[in-house]
Amino acid sequence: MTFEHLPTIAPKVLYTSGGFDFTVTMLSTTIVSVALIIFAAVVRIFCIPRWNKDFKSMSLLRMFMEWVVGMFDANSKDLTENYANKVGAVYFGSSAFIMFGILIELFGLRSPLSDLNCNIVLGMITFFAVLIIGFMKKRAKRLAHYGAVIPLVTDCVVPFSMALRLFGSVFSGFLIMDIVYMTPLRNLLPVVLAPIFTLFHALMQAYIFMFLSMNFINEAIE
Secondary structure, three states, rough: OOOOOOOOOOOOOEEEEEEEEEEEHHHHHHHHHHHHHHHHHHHHHHHHHHHOOOOOOHHHHHHHHHHHHHHHHHHHHHHEEEEHHHHHEEEHHHHHHHHHHHHHHHHOOOHHHHHHHHHHHHHHHHHHHHHHHHHHHHHHHHHHHHOOHHHHHHHHHHHHHHHHHHHHHHHHHHHHHHHHHHOOOOOOOOOOOHHHHHHHHHHHHHHHHHHHHHHHHHHHHO
C-alpha cells in the first residue's frame, strides 16, 4: 500500500476561468446546497399542507422531520431563550448542510467540510450570532464586556476554533476512508464500513456543531 494518492489538504482544482479556481469542494458545496433547497421546497409545498390536514397520518419522513425539528426546538429554547425561533432555524439549516455535506462522500465526492474555507464560513455564522444576540440581550453591558482583552480574544477565536475542529474531524474521516479503499480488502470493506462510518460521522458532527454554537450563544446572553 502506498500513500501517493492520498488526498491533499488543498482541494483539487477542476478548472480555472479568469483567474478563478473552481475546486471539487465548490462542486460538492453547490450540489449539497441545491439538493437541500429542492428538498426543503418539496417538503414545504407538498408535504406540510397534507400533514396539517391529516394529523393522524404518519410516515417515516414525517416522524423523522418532527423528531429533528423537535430536537432543535428544545435545544434552542433551553439554551437561547427568547431567540430560539431565529437561532433554531439558522442552526437547523447549518446542521443539515454539515450532515449532507459529509454524506456526499458516499457518492465519491469530496466533502465541502474537508475544505477549511467552508468551515471558516460556518464558524463565522456562530461568531456573528454570538455578537448580535449578545448585543440584543445586554446592549451596553455587552460592549463593556469587550473592554477587557481576554473576552475579546476569546470571542474572536470562536470561529477559527470551531472551523479547525470541524475541518480536522471531517478531513481525518475522509483520509481514513481513502486509506480503507487502498487496502487489499478494498472491494469488501468499504461496502460495510463506508455507509455506517459516514452516517455516524455526519450525524455526530452536525449535532456537535449545533450544540457548541448554542452554548456559545447561551454564554453571551447569561
